[in-house]
Amino acid sequence: MGLFVLPISTQSSAYAATVQTSQPAIYAKSAIAVDADTGQILYEKNAHQPLAIASISKLMTVYIVHQQIQKGQLAWNDRVKISPAVAKLSTESGLTNVPLKAGHAYKVRDLVKAALVVSANAAAIALGQKVSGSSQRFAKKMAQTAKQLGIKDAEFYNAAGLTNKLTGTLMLKKAAANAENLMSASDIAILASRLEKAFPGVTRITKQSQMTFAGQSYAGHNQLLGNHQIAKSAVVNGLKTGTSDEAGACFTGSATYKGRRIVTVILGARNDSATDPARFIQTAKLMRLVFHNQHPVKLAKHAKIGGLDKIKVPDGKQTKTKLVTKKPTWVWVPKSVTSSQVQGKYVKKPKQLGVPLKKNKPVASANLVYDHRFLKYLDTFPSKVELVSNKSIEKANPFVLFWRTLTRLF
Known part of the structure; x- marks a missing residue:
């Protein structure tokens, strides 16, 4: 078996609104911006179409490596022995290595750092071979892990994201020579968000503009590191580039802003040369679009x-109760909108509640709305807030209940 594919979903989200702006368009085949913690979609363009992702694939490889480490099946200081085929690949001209x-x-630690x-x-x-x-x-395993993450649209051929034929003797024999890994921007956003949550230390690696490997210094590829012009207090700290003839120039960005973690994805930006900054220009534009x-x-x-x-x-004892949020919730809204203007719509409004009713026990849920528009979220992220009673209510005494019954009769 040479091809590992997840079935392509045709289901669209039930929530149809992201914040609308009149800002310039993002010049890329596909783009998305999300809150990495809540999964709220802040901008999207053609975000559900599977496209070639090139080296953005390495985010999945690192996610799996970290999973193996968490399970005790691998350690950061474990050593990975290099095969002749991998050694040959590492010196091929035209490939980053x-x-x-x-x-x-x-x-393992050094190979992960080099990959990112x-x-x-x-x-x-080499990391993929060590794991599997x-x-x-x-x-x-990449396809299986994607499925576990709720990723619906993906194809995987190798750990690096190379076109199949470029892996030399390691190429999958039953796959096309020009086959390469595919994901949609929305699914990359899921992967990147889950990676940052499971492995917070990943941005300590990806925020580095250079690294040393085997005594040799290498420059990183992220041109947005240290860019303070995007927005006040916005700090870019990752995440991963990707480039191929089919993919064009791609970039999964990561930034912090006002205490929130943001993930952006640009797929299919202009790629006129190895140093073409288009993907970074479009990422900066997308971040500004959101932050401003x-x-x-x-x-x-x-x-x-x-x-x-x-x-x-x-x-x-009290015949009505106001339902309130079970826990704190962050939402992104236009700057003209305040938290008090965020409204709720019951997913399924309870006709009544029984007693005793305990405070803080979930009894319903609601979708959040502003200006009559539902907030939109990535698949696999909660799209509604849990609601609880704002007080505990005990059962009324029998005489009161009897009196209420009488009054209802008349």
Whole structure:
């Protein structure tokens, strides 16, 4: 078996609105910006079409490596022995790499760093072989992991994101020579967000503008590191470039802004030369688009949300209760909108609640809305807030219940 494909989904999201702006268009085949913690979509363009992603594939490779480390099946200081085929790949002209010596062993930590900072292709392939024993089995593991993450649209052929034929003797025999890894921008956003949550230290690697490998210094590829012109207090700290003839110039960006983590994806930007800055220009434009037009607002724990009617508690000492948020929630809205203007719509409004009713016990959920538009979220991220009663309500005494019954009769 040479091709590992996840079925392409045709289901569209139920939530149809992201913040609209009149800013210039993003020049790329596909783009998306999301809050990495909540999955709220802040901008999207053709975000569900699977496209070639080139070296952005290495994010999946590093996610799997970190998974193996968490499970105790791999360690950062474990050594990876390099095969002749991988060593040869590491010196191929035209491919980004750090040279690897056949028979020599390198630490997992160093190979991960090389794969992320300088996009070392052979380093990524070596990591995949260490995890699964062969490139083919690792491609299958990539597809399995994607499915576990809720990623619907993906094809994987190797750990590096190289076109199949460029892997030389490691190429998958039953796959086309020009086959390469495919994902949609929205699915890359899921992967990057989950990677940062599971492995917070990844941005300590990707924020490095250069690295040393085997005594040799190498420059990183992220031209936005240290860019302070995007927005006040915005700090870019990652994440991964990708380039191929089919993919064009791609970039998955990561930044912090006002305490929030943002992930952006640009696929298919202009790629006129190896130093063409188009993907970084479009990423900076996309980040500005978000940061200049939107702001994050916090709905506090036990916040009352407008638009949600009180719910009847017919047998309680109090016959109605106001439902409030179970936990704090952050949402992005236009800068003209305040937290008090965020409204709620019951997913399924309870007709009534029974007693005893305990405070903080979830009894309903709501979608959040501003200006009559639902907020939109990535698949696999919660798209609604849990609601609880703002007080505990005990059952009314029998005499009160009897009296209420009488009054209802007349």
